[in-house]
Each structure stands twice: as structure tokens, then as C-alpha cells.
Amino acid sequence: MLRDITIGQHFPGNSPVHTMDPRVKILLTIAYIVMLFIGSNPLGLAISTVFLALLYGISKIPLKLIARSIKPILPIIAFTAVLNLFLLSGSGEPLFQWWIFRIYPESIEYTIIMAVRIICLIAGTSLLTYTTSPIVLTDAIERLLYPLSRLHLPVHELAMMMTIALRFIPTLIEETEKIMNAQKARGAQLDSGTLKQRVQALIPVLIPLFISAFRRADELAMAMECRCYHGGEGRTRLKQLRLRASDVVYGLICAVVFVLIGLSNLWFPSI
Amino acid sequence: MRRDGSVDGSLRAEKTDSRAFCPKQTGKGKNMNEMLRAQDVTFSYSHEQHKALDGLTTQVTRGEFVAVLGANGCGKSTLAKHFNAILLPSSGTVYIEDIPTTDEDRLLEMRQKVGMVFQNPDNQIVATVVEEDVAFALENLGVPPAEIRTRIDEAMKMAGIYKHREKAPHKLSGGQKQRVAIAGVIAMRPDCLILDEATAMLDPIGREKVMRTVKTLNRDYGITVVHITHYMEEAAMAxxxxxxxxxxxxxEGAPKEVFSRVDEVKALHLDVPQSAELCHALTAAGLPMPDDIIGVDECAAALYKAITGKEAPVCPQP
Structure with a gap:
């Protein structure tokens, strides 16, 4: 289960999606999320899904990975689907009726749209983190937010914290598994018992995890200091961000697709 | 806080011509061969009475490979942290070349001169791609991007991790990760490298590769090395x-000198290299062996001589 969390894991490659300017990628991802909500009608979502599938194809990211990033949110999708299916009421005759449960054609449509929307949302944002190294990503965020540092917002510090958080996800996952195994070896029952017992059984996992994370933070801070880290002032970057012609072209292509998604509302009213 | 150019600019200019000993004109009559010096250094961590360092005086010469040994809690790591101004002495002074570590204005310069590698490779890697991590220090120093590229390539080749440059650090083995950490420090072109038990968490193969890298850096690039370790075989290389x-x-002394005093070393709760221990035991048991043996090869040669009475045939070095 823990191994399935892939957020923040980068899969290096050389596709146009990988090499695109991260700032453009971030803006496009945000636009994509917005369009998912604006164009949440069958046609709009179909375009969004095909577009995303195309991008995944271009970036050569294995299907297994997409499945892996969606797997942890399956319960959420299932939960919202069930709620939508039974709680929404439509105008016409219910298709199915039993006790207080009624299923209308509209609610089925809405449920499907909702599920597809969530999957696209996760898969779309995952594409960003799969194809962009976190350092580049935070660099891009830092640059996009740079105007805010005039307002004394600690933009560099925030970006640095994000980089480090992303960097430590795999390490901490590994560590959690180690601690869980260690506690299991001492007789802890993590997978059985009532909900309350299971939650309680997590405490002996979380406490060592937190302590070790603090210790890591301490050591990391020292190692960073040893490598002359002194805040964002006067820092340069190995990889400079320069907007190239290809970025503009790809950005425009995406923009056209987004406009199409938006226009789909003309044919199908958004739900 | 940053002094533009003065850190990397001047050091860069000075280092491109020669990696070897290059005298500086700033000395006030001090020995310019001196890399690090601790003068009567006392230090205690604020929350305890116990003195982690107690009137310690020592120096490290430029280009030297020094191993620091000692039981747990003897102050080895505390000393290491004094050598690049992570900790400042409670009393006494530590000098890096001729800069006292209390000189806050020259902090970056000192950190650049004395690079430090810690025990746990996971806790010192900042970035999620090897080459970006190696570039971290240079980015902090404000080195222009084109030059960062050449310097990290050079550093990664020196540490033998160039072929892994685009991998994620968590996909590497412990030894490889530690060499990434070393490359990240080497990229600063430090004069001195401090390894604070940098081999302690590695498997034997990883350890050997790290030690080989460190040895090369010391021998071929003239980088001073202070290696804190628990492994006597590593100390024997110093x-x-x-x-x-x-x-x-x-x-204190040459490895042969120190490790021939087996009983004294043992009294400090430390071991000597196995070869030294074997020779010591054989001598005690009535088979006289030379008392300055610390390596496996020389031990084998001496045993051959002791048993057959002839000089050992010279076997080719692996």
C-alpha cells in the first residue's frame, strides 16, 4: 500500500512533455484542472481524457504508473460515486427503487462524469510530477510566485521546503515500512482488530517515524549549512529556465484543446 | 550576507592553475602548509556539564590524510564540526588556514574550503536527481550555471558516479549515495574534506569504493582528508x-606507530587492525614478529619469513 504512493516521484525522460518549460507546464496543469470543472460534460470530459491519454503516450510513462497513482484514491472515487448515485434526485421516473434508495438516469450520468473527472484530475497532476523533476518544479513555482516576494512572502523558503518534502517522501515511506515491520516483529497487530484498535496500533509506528524525521531534519539542516546554504539570496541554478519557441507552440496547442473543452459547453450543458 | 564574487571568484581563479599547494600572501608569518589548527579547544554542549572537547590542540597539514579514532562519545564528531564552523569552541580557537572560525563574515569561504560528509547519506542529499544534488552547493555559492555544469561533471567523474547522474538518489546503493554526497562537496573545490563516520553505514563493497574515491582525491588531487572512522583497516591507510x-x-602518530601499541589502544576501548593484533598475539605466544605490521600483505610476508626462514616471494599487487 505504502509503495503505491507515487506523488512527487519523477520519471526521467526526454519527451517533449518532459523537456517543456516547467512554468508553462504548471500553468497548463492549472488550466487543465479549471477546464475539467468548466467543461464537465460528456464531450468536454471525453476531450480531456483523450488529450491526457495522448500526453501520457507522448511522455512514454508506463500505464502501470498511472494505475498506481490512481489506486490510492479509488476508495474516494467509490465513496463519492455511491453517494452521488443514491442521493441525487432527477426529474423523471427513477430507474430503480428500493426502500429509500432511488436511482435516476441523471444521477448515473453525474456519477460517471464525477468519477472520470477525479481520475483525470489525479492523472493530470501526476503527469506534471512524473515528467518534471521536483527541483525544476519548485524552481518554476518559485519563479511563478516571485512577484509575491516583493510583498515579503518567503517564496524561496516555501519552494525549498517543498523540494525537501518531495525528496524525503520515498525515504520516509521506506522508513515507515521498516518501522511497521519492526513493530510487527514485536507482535504489533497492524492489519487486524477493530478500527479503534488499528488506529491505536499506528501510534507505535508514528512516534518513531516522527522522531526519526526530526533527527533527519536536524542532520539535513547541518549538511545544507556545510554546503553553504544561506537562503535564496544570490543563488544561481544549474538548470536555467528559458522560454523556447517549442514551449510557446506546445502551450498554444494545449490552449486550443482547452478552448475546445470549454466550447463543449455550447453543445452539452455543464453539470 | 553574501560577498559576491569574493568567495567563488577569487578561489576559482586561484585554483584553476594548480590544485596543489599554493601559498597565500595573507599569512601573518604562520605556516602556510597548515590546513586546520585547533588551539586549546574546549567545548561543551549547552545542556550538559560534560566537556565534549577538553583543551584539545592539534593541526592538520595541507595534503595530509588523517584518520581520527575513538570510542563513542569521545568528541570525534564534535571536533569535526569545529573544523568547518558548524560548532564554535567555548574557549580556544580553531583556524582554517589562517581564518579563525569565529570570523562570521568569512563563514561561506570557510565552508567552501572545508567540505564535510556525514554518516547517513540519506540525510544529506537535498535534491531528487543526482546531478542537481551535486550542484546544490555551487548554486548556493552563486556560481554561474555554465560553470556549475563543468564543475559538477568534473566532481561526479572524480567520485565515480558520473554514469548515475540522472538517477534518483533513493534508487542508488548506500555506497553510491555516499559518493554522491562526496561529489556534492568536491564540486565546491574544497581544500579539505572531512568525513564524519562517512563509511559507518555502508556495506563492505560500498565502503571500499568510498575509501578508494577518498584515497584518489587525497593522492591525485591533493585534497586534505580528515577521516573519522571506527574501522581500523581504514585508519591504517592514513x-x-x-x-x-x-x-x-x-x-597520535603514523598508523604503524599507533597500532604497534596494541595494549594502549585496547585500553581506550578500540581495536587495532587484525594483522597487528595477530602479530601482537604471536609475539606474546613466543613467536617474535615485527611490531610495526598493520597490513595483510606485510603480515603474510612476515609470517612466511617466520615459518620458512626465507624472504617471502614478492607477489604482484592486485
Whole structure:
């Protein structure tokens, strides 16, 4: 289960999606999320899904990975689907009726749209983190937010914290598994018992995890200091961000697709 | 806080011509061969009475490979942290070349001169791609991007991890990760490298590769090395061994000199290299062996001589 969390894991490659300017990628991802909500009608979502599938194809990211990033949110999708299916009421005759449960054609449509929307949302944002190294990503965020540092917002510090958080996800996952195994070896029952017992059984996992994370933070801070880290002032970057012609072209292509998604509302009213 | 150009600019200019000893004109009559010097250094962590360092005086010469040994809690790591101004002495002074570590204005310069590698490779890697991590220090120093590229390529080749440059650090083995950490420090072109038990968490193969890298850096690039370790075999590779005990120096000298004093070393709760121990035991048991043996090969040769009475045939070095 823990191994399935892939957020923040980068899969290096050389596709146009990988090499695109991260700032453009971030803006496009945000636009994509917005369009998912604006164009949440069958046609709009179909375009969004095909577009995303195309991008995944271009970036050569294995299907297994997409499945892996969606797997942890399956319960959420299932939960919202069930709620939508039974709680929404439509105008016409219910298709199915039993006790207080009624299923209308509209609610089925809405449920499907909702599920597809969530999957696209996760898969779309995952594409960003799969194809962009976190350092580049935070660099891009830092640059996009740079105007805010005039307002004394600690933009560099925030970006640095994000980089480090992303960097430590795999390490901490590994560590959690180690601690869980260690506690299991001492007789802890993590997978059985009532909900309350299971939650309680997590405490002996979380406490060592937190302590070790603090210790890591301490050591990391020292190692960073040893490598002359002194805040964002006067820092340069190995990889400079320069907007190239290809970025503009790809950005425009995406923009056209987004406009199409938006226009789909003309044919199908958004739900 | 940053002094533009003065850190990397001047150092860069000075280093491109020669990696070897290059005298500086700033010395006030001091020995310019001196890399690090601790003068009567006392230090205690704020929350305890116990003195982690107790009136310690030592120096490290430029280009030297020094191993620091000592039981747990003897102050080895505390000393290491004094050598690049992570900790400042409670009393006494530590000099890096001729800069006292209390000189806050030259902090970056000192950190650049003395690079430090810690025990746990996971806790010192900042970035999620090897080459970006190696570039971290240079980015902090404000080195222009084009030059960062050439310097990290050079550093990664020196540490032998160039072919892994685009991998994620968590996909590498412990030894490889530690060499990434070393490359990240080497990229700063430090004069001195401090390894604070950098081999302690590695498997034997990883350890050997790290040690080979460090040895190369010391021999071929003239980088001074201070290696804190628990492994006597690693200490035997050094030019000089410092044995610490309770915050001061208990023994000091060439590895052969120190490790031939087996009983003294053992009294400090340390081991000697196995070859030295074997020779010591054989001598005690009535088979006289030379008392300055610390390597496996020389031990084998001496045993051959002791048993057959002839000089051992010279076997080719692996």
C-alpha cells in the first residue's frame, strides 16, 4: 500500500512533455484542472481524457504508473460515486427503487462524469510530477510566485521546503515500512482488530517515524549549512529556465484543446 | 550576507592553475602548509556539564590524510564540526588556514574550503536527481550555471558516479549515495574534506569504493582528508592517526606507530587492525614478529619469513 504512493516521484525522460518549460507546464496543469470543472460534460470530459491519454503516450510513462497513482484514491472515487448515485434526485421516473434508495438516469450520468473527472484530475497532476523533476518544479513555482516576494512572502523558503518534502517522501515511506515491520516483529497487530484498535496500533509506528524525521531534519539542516546554504539570496541554478519557441507552440496547442473543452459547453450543458 | 564574487571568484581563479599547494600572501608569518589548527579547544554542549572537547590542540597539514579514532562519545564528531564552523569552541580557537572560525563574515569561504560528509547519506542529499544534488552547493555559492555544469561533471567523474547522474538518489546503493554526497562537496573545490563516520553505514563493497574515491582525491588531487572512522583497516591507510579519548588526544602518530601499541589502544576501548593484533598475539605466544605490521600483505610476508626462514616471494599487487 505504502509503495503505491507515487506523488512527487519523477520519471526521467526526454519527451517533449518532459523537456517543456516547467512554468508553462504548471500553468497548463492549472488550466487543465479549471477546464475539467468548466467543461464537465460528456464531450468536454471525453476531450480531456483523450488529450491526457495522448500526453501520457507522448511522455512514454508506463500505464502501470498511472494505475498506481490512481489506486490510492479509488476508495474516494467509490465513496463519492455511491453517494452521488443514491442521493441525487432527477426529474423523471427513477430507474430503480428500493426502500429509500432511488436511482435516476441523471444521477448515473453525474456519477460517471464525477468519477472520470477525479481520475483525470489525479492523472493530470501526476503527469506534471512524473515528467518534471521536483527541483525544476519548485524552481518554476518559485519563479511563478516571485512577484509575491516583493510583498515579503518567503517564496524561496516555501519552494525549498517543498523540494525537501518531495525528496524525503520515498525515504520516509521506506522508513515507515521498516518501522511497521519492526513493530510487527514485536507482535504489533497492524492489519487486524477493530478500527479503534488499528488506529491505536499506528501510534507505535508514528512516534518513531516522527522522531526519526526530526533527527533527519536536524542532520539535513547541518549538511545544507556545510554546503553553504544561506537562503535564496544570490543563488544561481544549474538548470536555467528559458522560454523556447517549442514551449510557446506546445502551450498554444494545449490552449486550443482547452478552448475546445470549454466550447463543449455550447453543445452539452455543464453539470 | 553574501560577498559576491569574493568567495567563488577569487578561489576559482586561484585554483584553476594548480590544485596543489599554493601559498597565500595573507599569512601573518604562520605556516602556510597548515590546513586546520585547533588551539586549546574546549567545548561543551549547552545542556550538559560534560566537556565534549577538553583543551584539545592539534593541526592538520595541507595534503595530509588523517584518520581520527575513538570510542563513542569521545568528541570525534564534535571536533569535526569545529573544523568547518558548524560548532564554535567555548574557549580556544580553531583556524582554517589562517581564518579563525569565529570570523562570521568569512563563514561561506570557510565552508567552501572545508567540505564535510556525514554518516547517513540519506540525510544529506537535498535534491531528487543526482546531478542537481551535486550542484546544490555551487548554486548556493552563486556560481554561474555554465560553470556549475563543468564543475559538477568534473566532481561526479572524480567520485565515480558520473554514469548515475540522472538517477534518483533513493534508487542508488548506500555506497553510491555516499559518493554522491562526496561529489556534492568536491564540486565546491574544497581544500579539505572531512568525513564524519562517512563509511559507518555502508556495506563492505560500498565502503571500499568510498575509501578508494577518498584515497584518489587525497593522492591525485591533493585534497586534505580528515577521516573519522571506527574501522581500523581504514585508519591504517592514513598518513597519520589521531586517537581521541574523553575530549582530548590520547595517541597520535603514523598508523604503524599507533597500532604497534596494541595494549594502549585496547585500553581506550578500540581495536587495532587484525594483522597487528595477530602479530601482537604471536609475539606474546613466543613467536617474535615485527611490531610495526598493520597490513595483510606485510603480515603474510612476515609470517612466511617466520615459518620458512626465507624472504617471502614478492607477489604482484592486485
Amino acid at each position: 598518513d597519520r592517526v589521531i586517537v581521541m579519548s574523553e575530549g582530548h588526544i590520547a595517541m
